[in-house]
Amino acid sequence: MLMQLPMLPKYTLRHMLRDNPVMMKELRSRMRGRRAFVVLTIYLGVMSLLLTLIYLAYASAARQPFGPDPRQAGKVVLASVVGVEVLLAVFIAPAFTAGAITGEKERQTYDLLRTTLLPANWFVMGKLQSALAYVLLLIVASIPLQSIAFLLGGVALEELLVSQLLVIVAAVAYAIYGLFCSSLLRSTLAASVATFAGTIFFTVGVPILVAIGGSFTSSLLFGYTSGIPGWVGEVLLVHAGLFLASLNLPATLIVSEIFLQEQNTLFFYQQNFSGNMVWLYSPWLLFTVLHLLLAWFLYWLTVQRVRKVAV
Amino acid sequence: MAAIVETQGLTKKYGNLIALNELNLSIEEGSVFGFIGPNGAGKTTTMRILTTLLRPTAGKAWVAGHSVTDDPRSVRRAIGYMPDFFGVYEDMRVWEYLDFFAACYEIPAHTRAGMVDDLLALVDLQHKKEAYVESLSRGMKQRLCLARTLTHDPQILILDEPASGLDPRARIEMRELLRELKNMGKTIFFSSHILSEVADICTTIGIIEAGRLIAYGDMEEMKRQLRAHRLIEIRVLGDVTPLQEFLLTQPEVHRTASAPEVDLPAGTVRVDFGGDDKALSAMLASLVGQGLPVISFSERTGDLEDVFLQVTKGIVN
Numbered sequence: 001m002l003m004q005l006p007m008l009p010k011y012t013l014r015h016m017l018r019d020n021p022v023m024m025k026e027l028r029s030r031m032r033g034r035r036a037f038v039v040l041t042i043y044l045g046v047m048s049l050l051l052t053l054i055y056l057a058y059a060s061a062a063r064q065p066f067g068p069d070p071r072q073a074g075k076v077v078l079a080s081v082v083g084v085e086v087l088l089a090v091f092i093a094p095a096f097t098a099g100a101i102t103g104e105k106e107r108q109t110y111d112l113l114r115t116t117l118l119p120a121n122w123f124v125m126g127k128l129q130s131a132l133a134y135v136l137l138l139i140v141a142s143i144p145l146q147s148i149a150f151l152l153g154g155v156a157l158e159e160l161l162v163s164q165l166l167v168i169v170a171a172v173a174y175a176i177y178g179l180f181c182s183s184l185l186r187s188t189l190a191a192s193v194a195t196f197a198g199t200i201f202f203t204v205g206v207p208i209l210v211a212i213g214g215s216f217t218s219s220l221l222f223g224y225t226s227g228i229p230g231w232v233g234e235v236l237l238v239h240a241g242l243f244l245a246s247l248n249l250p251a252t253l254i255v256s257e258i259f260l261q262e263q264n265t266l267f268f269y270q271q272n273f274s275g276n277m278v279w280l281y282s283p284w285l286l287f288t289v290l291h292l293l294l295a296w297f298l299y300w301l302t303v304q305r306v307r308k309v310a311v
Numbered sequence: 312m313a314a315i316v317e318t319q320g321l322t323k324k325y326g327n328l329i330a331l332n333e334l335n336l337s338i339e340e341g342s343v344f345g346f347i348g349p350n351g352a353g354k355t356t357t358m359r360i361l362t363t364l365l366r367p368t369a370g371k372a373w374v375a376g377h378s379v380t381d382d383p384r385s386v387r388r389a390i391g392y393m394p395d396f397f398g399v400y401e402d403m404r405v406w407e408y409l410d411f412f413a414a415c416y417e418i419p420a421h422t423r424a425g426m427v428d429d430l431l432a433l434v435d436l437q438h439k440k441e442a443y444v445e446s447l448s449r450g451m452k453q454r455l456c457l458a459r460t461l462t463h464d465p466q467i468l469i470l471d472e473p474a475s476g477l478d479p480r481a482r483i484e485m486r487e488l489l490r491e492l493k494n495m496g497k498t499i500f501f502s503s504h505i506l507s508e509v510a511d512i513c514t515t516i517g518i519i520e521a522g523r524l525i526a527y528g529d530m531e532e533m534k535r536q537l538r539a540h541r542l543i544e545i546r547v548l549g550d551v552t553p554l555q556e557f558l559l560t561q562p563e564v565h566r567t568a569s570a571p572e573v574d575l576p577a578g579t580v581r582v583d584f585g586g587d588d589k590a591l592s593a594m595l596a597s598l599v600g601q602g603l604p605v606i607s608f609s610e611r612t613g614d615l616e617d618v619f620l621q622v623t624k625g626i627v628n
Contacts, residue, residue: 021414029402108398112459115362115392116415117384309366309383310359 022126391460
């Protein structure tokens with residue numbers, strides 16, 4: 001029998017965003033008191049201090065003979081802000097959701113909610129919305145700091161847009177991964193450990209695997225496969241590298257930036273491999289598609305877990 | 312009157328452990344059903360099945376005409392559930408807590424404010440409307456949770472040990488509240504192992520032991536059963552031996568006991584008497600006629616504790 005796929009709530013998107021009781025409750029609790037605003041102030045304060053130090057270091061270095069190009073300052077500012085946002089997306093967003101469902105179980109409020117008419121997908125969506133809302137607030141609040149990069153020059157609008165898109169997509173995917181762990185495990189501690197293990201694997205483990213896999217693949221392709229033309233092996237290797245880079249947020253950001261700077265393309269370009277023209281794609285495209293698919297699948301699994309009646 | 316809760320052969324097994332064994336219940340609309348049994352007897356398992364939180368291994372159950380396995384959403388609309396152990400959102404205000412659950416029951420926003428005020432008045436928490444839930448006492452939290460079960464005006468309230476952990480005053484308040492809900496026409500299905508609390512508000516009781524329903528019926532009928540085993544305490548001047556010898560010749564007397572066999576003052580005999588009021592009066596006349604120096608003759612008021620002890624005698628072991 002086909003399992004019922006999660007449907008968006010029967011109301012419009014506006015109703016879901018505005019009227020989801022779980023989201024309202026969570027946001028009310030999170031934004032109540034001074035804590036949320038103190039965190040936001042500290043976050044912006046630290047970011048401002050970091051950018052000031054970076055700017056002063058560049059300005060000072062640029063005055064020296066053979067110093068860096070002052071136009072690079074804008075890129076470094078953008079990279080620094082995006083770097084902090086990557087940490088937010090990879091660690092803070094799932095940290096908010098890892099305890100979202102286990103917290104209800106530990107607080108003994110889960111059964112109370114499950115006997116109401118609240119659909120399972122509304123419950124999961126409400127938890128997700130509330131976690132992402134705060135992370136998005138932090139990201140949006142740092143946009144004025146990012147715009148300093150434009151004043152300094154050397155930064156294209158596309159760079160800013162792609163970096164923001166990637167950070168937001170990653171935040172959504174990792175937040176849903178945290179929710180999935182929370183629905184799967186019994187305690188917040190276990191869910192948090194599983195969530196961070198997963199996010200660390202994707203952000204740190206994947207590049208290590210890329211390095212190991214890359215050297216293995218290159219020896220395989222160039223050392224033992226004499227029947228395959230050299231350029232085919234090279235193309236396969238490049239595509240494998242692009243695919244693996246698309247699994248990892250920092251790698252995707254870096255490689256997409258390289259594509260933009262060196263090939264002047266945001267989407268695709270043709271590369272010459274021993275006289276054969278082959279299309280290559282900027283990894284942010286695959287990253288976005290893969291992470292949105294993963295997010296949808298994990299959301300579906302989480303809804304199924306929440307909907308399940310104990311046996 | 313129609314049955315609002317019905318179970319047929321309801322069974323729940325956890326591996327080899329049978330938590331609930333072929334439970335058959337039929338609870339009428341508007342009644343107050345007390346589900347009595349010691350810890351681990353199967354009360355909470357039954358309630359979790361009826362509230363759609365647990366799937367039965369076998370058997371069927373209906374609440375307000377809806378199958379708990381096939382139509383859980385309709386069942387949830389019909390019930391208000393208060394578990395034995397429940398949490399509250401400590402960082403919410405009292406009105407926010409009720410408003411949140413009302414929203415979860417799809418109560419429109421424009422009607423929620425008035426409804427919250429009414430519910431707080433019902434459970435006598437109006438003065439705590441703006442207070443944080445964490446600041447409430449255990450009894451107040453219990454009443455707030457009861458108010459929560461009423462947000463969607465359910466037909467039946469399923470309350471698992473509603474008075475558990477409360478101090479005597481809070482217990483009385485909870486009992487009064489249940490009585491008020493009964494007067495409002497709600498069907499109440501609640502569990503307890505504090506039998507005296509059940510006695511004066513229940514219309515029907517069921518006694519469950521080791522997963523089996525061992526007694527079930529009208530409250531007054533249960534009390535009549537109890538009267539088949541009346542306990543009479545007779546005090547005489549001097550030695551109780553002649554009194555006991557005489558009593559054991561009486562056809563309605565099942566057995567007698569005195570100190571030190573049981574905890575009774577000297578000169579007192581407890582009699583397990585199976586007769587009606589007429590037989591009891593005749594026995595008193597015989598005692599006096601025999602010249603036994605009776606100085607006190609009284610019947611111990613039977614309560615549910617006695618019913619429980621008699622009905623469940625030996626079952627657990």
